[in-house]
Amino acid sequence: MTKKQNQFQLMDEEQLSLALIEAQYALKDSRSKSNAKSQLILVSGIELAGKGEAVKQLREWLDPRFLQVKADPPRTFNHKETFWQSYARSIPAEGQMMVMFGNWYSDLLTTAMHVSYPMDDTMFDEYVENMRNFEQDLKNNNVDVIKVWFDLSWKSLQKRLDNMDPSEVHWHKLHGLDWRNKKQYDNLQKLRQRFTQDWLIIDCEDEKERDQQFAQSILRAIQHCPEHLKQGKERWKQADIPEALLKPSTEVMGKDEYKQELKQLSKRVSKALRFDGRNVVIAFEGMDAAGKGGAIKRIVKKLDPREYEIYTIGAPEKYELRRPYQWRFWSKIQPSEKITIFDRTWYGRVLVERIEGFASAIEWQRAYEEINRFERDLVNSNTVVVKCWLAISKDEQAKRFKAREETPHKRFKITPEDWRNREHWDDYLNAAADMFERTHTEHAPWHVIASDDKNTARLDVLRAILKQLKVE
Amino acid sequence: MTKKQNQFQLMDEEQLSLALIEAQYALKDSRSKSNAKSQLILVSGIELAGKGEAVKQLREWLDPRFLQVKADPPRTFNHKETFWQSYARSIPAEGQMMVMFGNWYSDLLTTAMHVSYPMDDTMFDEYVENMRNFEQDLKNNNVDVIKVWFDLSWKSLQKRLDNMDPSEVHWHKLHGLDWRNKKQYDNLQKLRQRFTQDWLIIDCEDEKERDQQFAQSILRAIQHCPEHLKQGKERWKQADIPEALLKPSTEVMGKDEYKQELKQLSKRVSKALRFDGRNVVIAFEGMDAAGKGGAIKRIVKKLDPREYEIYTIGAPEKYELRRPYQWRFWSKIQPSEKITIFDRTWYGRVLVERIEGFASAIEWQRAYEEINRFERDLVNSNTVVVKCWLAISKDEQAKRFKAREETPHKRFKITPEDWRNREHWDDYLNAAADMFERTHTEHAPWHVIASDDKNTARLDVLRAILKQLKVE
Numbered sequence: 001m002t003k004k005q006n007q008f009q010l011m012d013e014e015q016l017s018l019a020l021i022e023a024q025y026a027l028k029d030s031r032s033k034s035n036a037k038s039q040l041i042l043v044s045g046i047e048l049a050g051k052g053e054a055v056k057q058l059r060e061w062l063d064p065r066f067l068q069v070k071a072d073p074p075r076t077f078n079h080k081e082t083f084w085q086s087y088a089r090s091i092p093a094e095g096q097m098m099v100m101f102g103n104w105y106s107d108l109l110t111t112a113m114h115v116s117y118p119m120d121d122t123m124f125d126e127y128v129e130n131m132r133n134f135e136q137d138l139k140n141n142n143v144d145v146i147k148v149w150f151d152l153s154w155k156s157l158q159k160r161l162d163n164m165d166p167s168e169v170h171w172h173k174l175h176g177l178d179w180r181n182k183k184q185y186d187n188l189q190k191l192r193q194r195f196t197q198d199w200l201i202i203d204c205e206d207e208k209e210r211d212q213q214f215a216q217s218i219l220r221a222i223q224h225c226p227e228h229l230k231q232g233k234e235r236w237k238q239a240d241i242p243e244a245l246l247k248p249s250t251e252v253m254g255k256d257e258y259k260q261e262l263k264q265l266s267k268r269v270s271k272a273l274r275f276d277g278r279n280v281v282i283a284f285e286g287m288d289a290a291g292k293g294g295a296i297k298r299i300v301k302k303l304d305p306r307e308y309e310i311y312t313i314g315a316p317e318k319y320e321l322r323r324p325y326q327w328r329f330w331s332k333i334q335p336s337e338k339i340t341i342f343d344r345t346w347y348g349r350v351l352v353e354r355i356e357g358f359a360s361a362i363e364w365q366r367a368y369e370e371i372n373r374f375e376r377d378l379v380n381s382n383t384v385v386v387k388c389w390l391a392i393s394k395d396e397q398a399k400r401f402k403a404r405e406e407t408p409h410k411r412f413k414i415t416p417e418d419w420r421n422r423e424h425w426d427d428y429l430n431a432a433a434d435m436f437e438r439t440h441t442e443h444a445p446w447h448v449i450a451s452d453d454k455n456t457a458r459l460d461v462l463r464a465i466l467k468q469l470k471v472e
Numbered sequence: 473m474t475k476k477q478n479q480f481q482l483m484d485e486e487q488l489s490l491a492l493i494e495a496q497y498a499l500k501d502s503r504s505k506s507n508a509k510s511q512l513i514l515v516s517g518i519e520l521a522g523k524g525e526a527v528k529q530l531r532e533w534l535d536p537r538f539l540q541v542k543a544d545p546p547r548t549f550n551h552k553e554t555f556w557q558s559y560a561r562s563i564p565a566e567g568q569m570m571v572m573f574g575n576w577y578s579d580l581l582t583t584a585m586h587v588s589y590p591m592d593d594t595m596f597d598e599y600v601e602n603m604r605n606f607e608q609d610l611k612n613n614n615v616d617v618i619k620v621w622f623d624l625s626w627k628s629l630q631k632r633l634d635n636m637d638p639s640e641v642h643w644h645k646l647h648g649l650d651w652r653n654k655k656q657y658d659n660l661q662k663l664r665q666r667f668t669q670d671w672l673i674i675d676c677e678d679e680k681e682r683d684q685q686f687a688q689s690i691l692r693a694i695q696h697c698p699e700h701l702k703q704g705k706e707r708w709k710q711a712d713i714p715e716a717l718l719k720p721s722t723e724v725m726g727k728d729e730y731k732q733e734l735k736q737l738s739k740r741v742s743k744a745l746r747f748d749g750r751n752v753v754i755a756f757e758g759m760d761a762a763g764k765g766g767a768i769k770r771i772v773k774k775l776d777p778r779e780y781e782i783y784t785i786g787a788p789e790k791y792e793l794r795r796p797y798q799w800r801f802w803s804k805i806q807p808s809e810k811i812t813i814f815d816r817t818w819y820g821r822v823l824v825e826r827i828e829g830f831a832s833a834i835e836w837q838r839a840y841e842e843i844n845r846f847e848r849d850l851v852n853s854n855t856v857v858v859k860c861w862l863a864i865s866k867d868e869q870a871k872r873f874k875a876r877e878e879t880p881h882k883r884f885k886i887t888p889e890d891w892r893n894r895e896h897w898d899d900y901l902n903a904a905a906d907m908f909e910r911t912h913t914e915h916a917p918w919h920v921i922a923s924d925d926k927n928t929a930r931l932d933v934l935r936a937i938l939k940q941l942k943v944e
Contacts, residue, residue: 064765165739314537318791412493
């Protein structure tokens, strides 16, 4: 520790403040530009080391209007929620900086230190790996993640506890463990060393150095807003288009047979949705007029609107564009929500955004892995993910467009843009093919539903859902 | 009831759907225009009456992409939260429609029916009156509120219970009372009649009529997006400018005395903030460079950043402009947050928005009452509201602006706009005078702090806070 102290150079405070403010303004100006970036600072450490003081000092050095601080008390993990779910909404937008005191690592430590939920090393390390992957995805999507551990030796901690103002004791206890317990202290240090290898570790014996070390590393981290890469290194290997997409079956189902089947199936589906202990996310993709809305209507037929939530996903709003593309979905999937249905989804990244060029090649090519991870996290947290692609032929689409134009109360469903999108028909087929190849996973399989016949398609969607649910 | 049924006219379904969609598109197009409107539909009623079915039918008739449905299970009120707090975030933006199944009325009924929290009629009626006032404020700020009670006779309810699919029983129980208990049913009917005089009451014996009555009234409600009034009827009576604003005292405090006092006071303030059982909201207003940031720094001096939240309020974002002006503050005041500090506040409505013309005369003139109500709700829900106006003279401001321009790390704090705002100096004084006269209330008084001497001002802010807190 003494070595480190000798190496470290204090900066002139006004200089440091000026540099921080300039860097902060550059960060702010990156908004909506090709070097857009936000900064997420995860702060953890030993009680009384001075995390709070260091953040307060940072706030004074830079422009406090563009530094947000979030401080949740640590919680223990539960099996119904991914570790990022409660923090997702707070991921900073481009140009913003956010300090998180409570974060997934403090939750992990709290969970591991909690006596009634013992966690073995394998599980602990798995969590850490998942967290690293999540952070990598954030970084890839322009959110810089900086992790800082404020450290303090056992001896200094005890001394600070001795000198503490009694009015603060109560408050500090709320947030922590028993810091007089040497065994607990040692255990915590051992645990945190399993994940802090790549963290900034600040030795907090000296207050001035602590504040400067912290601020200087934040400075270094925000000083550069590099242009984002647009192109991956390797040539993209296009997947073959599955037969099911090229020629969706056109068998037509009779009305009577359909009605009878529908009645039975929708009853079974509503029962299964209620009976299954897990949350259910149902995701629909497919060409325009493939019948997504109609299929959704049949899923919820026997349900009460209070039992489900339907999200129809359109172009993102400006404030959504300033965040990772998955952000607007993170906040729509709530652990308290039993059934969530998406009419278009996060796959927009590898479909419309790819085709229209809203995502660069490197971005959409990376997205498959990101999406798989996202869905795996959900599945591991008590959620069933059902994904349906409604496949129709180009002729059938034209027929439906025309019918819509001729029916007054359906006219709103069709716009010139829909006709324009048809020009990209083959691009969408190619994009869909890549999507199936890369995101048809064991935990969240795709169901390709032949949809030229609406009735058949609707029943097949219900069957697909049943396949993934526990059935009484 | 039979009378009503005879009078009621069913519309052709396709006609109805077409009319709904057209009205909905007009609503959507009102966004950011002078006839902007959103629609909030509160839905309550007897279990099994068919609220869910009616909403589902409505969803099918109109464009479901622009109808949001929110369904929270009813909760009992607690004394630490205003009745609107948990719903505030969901108030729809201009152009949107939102159905709320769980709403403040269902919470009220749940609370009143809850055996362990008996509520007398006076209290019940007080709640209802508060709710009405809140809704009136919403309406004034372009959120239409429609309230619908789905009614069902005891006999029909029992019959429907008899015929219910067993798989649904469990789910319906979750949300309700014991619907086999006649006394409870009668009690509920008696209670709801205390507030449903101006609701749409739908008799739900007949399903078709139920759905049509509901949809037709929604249609009537959204068909007209009237231009908003800009001007009030009466001439505005400008308040006199208080002496304290015109000539803030210029007594200068010595550095040593200041330091000693500050040390004592900030310790007392942090203790009091911790000791007081209530949440604390501290609101700062004042001319540019009046010293708001510096004063805030001294309040939090002895606190940990995890104990408070500071919001620096700038111009609203586009998505915030689409909602009532208080919306962005509602969501920042959390019952879980102990200390919340605002550097500029909701008073922007009657200061900058008034002066720059962002709010029409009728809007800012109405805002005083709205703000008083908002603060009273907070105070009645376990919150202390401390409001400070930092008063500086025009000369002192000029001095500080120049000093900022000459100090590198303070230069970011000054922009050409700040100089331009000085031209409105007298307008701001007038606006502040009106504000004091109309919003200096017993529950949330203003503290005018003479701020030409920074040190004196900072200490006086701390003293103002102490005055409103319980002190050990």
